[in-house]
Amino acid sequence: MDRYLCDVLVTMDGPAGAVPAPIAGGAVDVGDDGRIVWCGPAADAPGPAPDTAVHRTGILMPSLINAHCHTPMVLLRGAGEGLPVDRWLHEVMWPRESKLTGGDVRAGMRLGAAELLANGITTSVEMYFSGQAMAEGATDAGLRCLVTPGVIEDPDFTLTGPWPEQLDEMVALRNRWATSDLIEVGMAAHAAYSVSAPCLTAIAERVAGTGMPVHIHLAEQQWEDAAVRERTGGLAAPEYLESLGLLDGDVIAAHGVWLTPDDIDVLARNDTAVVHCPCSNAKHASGVAPVTEMQAAGLRLAIGTDGPASHHRLDLFEEMRTAIRTARIRSGDAQTFGPAEALRMTTAGAAEVIGQGDELGRLAPGCWADMMALSASEPALHPVLEAEDDPLSRIVWSGSPDAVSAVWVAGRKVVDHGRVLTLDVDEAVAEAETRARRLAGARP
Template sequence: MSQPADLLIHARWIVPVEPANVVLEHHAVVVRNGRILAILPQDEARSHYHAPESFELADHVLIPGLINLHAHSAMTLMRGIADDLPLMRWLQEAIWPAESRQVSYAFVRDGTLLAAAEMLRGGITTCNDMYFYPDAAAEAFDQAGMRAVLGITVLEFPTPYAADADDYLRKGLAARGQWHTHPRIDFSFAPHAPYTVSDETLARVASLAAELDTTIHIHLHETLQEIQDSLSRHGVRPLTRLARLGLLGSNLLGVHAVHLDQSDFDLLTLHGCSIAHCPTSNMKLASGIAPVARLREDGITVGLGTDGAASNNRLDLFQEIRHACLLAKVSTLDATAIPAHAAIRMATLDAARALGMGDQLGSIEPGKAADLCAVALDRFETRPCFNPVSHLVYVTGREHVSHVWVGGEIRVNKGNLMLQLNDRELLTLTALWQTKSGS
């Protein structure tokens, strides 16, 4: 007698990520109450389970939902406003002035909703975000049906959102309290960077994060100038400064980590920190190439992020997977530096572990949330297919994503977003904000 389930997904290939380096052929995923109940051969699934919804994906590969480990989602509304500039000119001459004119609750809500739509269509089911008005971002991610970890952003200088570090923390903690029980929305502390946050504030963040058992999400060692400025101002490199202030630990997620010396590797390894690698943004801003192969060799968890649409300019994790692979190979002159399976793991399970969510997300295993992404390999540009994992990294793109589920709920069906807003309404939203910006 068959058992009831909510959803059956039959796929040509399944890449569970855990166990590693495995591809299952002609298997099915069984979902009940938003979680994966079983993974088993299709014939067995049909005989042992029945469900009101069933998907036959005869030419598809099913993978865990992708996890964007670092983004500034609302900055979709700044896409392309300042290209071909190095980081500090990009921030000081373009981004910060634009934010001072435009950023508001509505700006963040609408920009984040647009970002969520873009990410979902590209197979991203979870986003680790850092921006102002996290309560507005939470509203947008909730409407889109995505998972999100929202940073309580902290700076020392005023913005339209907050007046000073105390104000940022007060407002961010209030937003966390408002959304604390939501099943898909979580919060982290997000001091922007060592060069924009004081010792006193960083120490306070470390204390609060320990008290609330929360991730610390911070830009770190992105440029050589950042290192030089820290040595001049503080006498030590940024990571050493953070260590002295008590920020380093298994809950610290450093973003970028492009410029590292032996002391930095030692600190990251000693404290069990994680890294969010954003290869496209690092290339576009000419920040450099992060030593990802070395980080992984040292046992440091590395996940992948897009950064914001103002510095990428796509929220496309398939692009990041490919760029991470290729940059690691060319920078080390080692074609084996990051194999295809490892790259997929960086965008799924490794990212989940960096967020402290490895027991819930990032792989197709019984008991985990049914966050899933199907990629169609039925087009001429994806044929022939000798190795579906190779195709995921070196052939396919976000345009090949056909279906996306979050907690067993379908969010993309045959390439179409299952949102309250349709594509025309989303385009109208972008046009409205472009008019407001005067461009």
């Protein structure tokens, strides 16, 4: 067994969506199976077994969950700068992605996984192509991953085969990884405007009763509503997806920027989860998602980085701050949407969104010991005045990947003082550079 003693313990283990107060002087015991055995004030900890290894940290908390990403797009980072999303996809992304091989996807996933882990993120929800390569790249790095290979039906996108074959492969992929503790497999449709009704209906039928999550982009751009209404005889995207039965399953809808009150009602009655991607939405001038309105409707919410091609960084600290700022700009109220809410959307709340609330996102007995430590010596986290200190606010407003001193996945240390322990990062960078140049048509 391993015991972790810390100056401040942040468990995120509150009832019914509540965020509990941090514990000064905490302890977490982790068993040999990688799960938490005990968690609480160090003064109340049970007597350690004779073989217990003791570790000391500053702030100890759940590691973060990135609820929407396209991590292999690190190979396309920076391409199409300044373009709106529709032109960015059709003119830059899809032409390059049509050249992708499984080796490219695995290489991109390996490099991106190293970045995620170093930034305190141990679980990522991935929508991309070549699900097998994504799963292999994630496990190479020791990253926990919900892999959802995406279907796109667009004449500008020529990488994948007919959608029935893609759905068959998603089911086969799920069976292939069924015994993995790190990999879960779902299905993904790119968006209501880019995937046909027969395909969306087939996805709904395939996942019924299986527990497979469905991942989809929804209401990211203002023009999407008109595009969907034109092809559906006037239905908005949420109502259209509901009519096809897609929202009957466990749906993770990314973005939700242009959702109307009626749209939010549709999602609420179907218990559809929404992932907020504030930095990507700001970079592409997509708009600001109605987060507080979705909260008020009782939607399950999480935060994601989106892909590193649409927003360059895989940094959930930055996303949390941006989510708060944009919500307050939208509302005109400086008390709207606080740090604790944002932190929950990257930990316990995100785990609930992906259907793993009993195992991830919290430090509590029975949960996986997916944890990160923030350094007590990080300058940005000081000074600390005990009478005024709010550790949750300090983590969100002042925290960054620079503060991450250690990261564990199922009790296994994967990052130590900024160094990823599971991969040769220099080798991963070199391979990604070579593959990125080929995709861009650049000289070696």
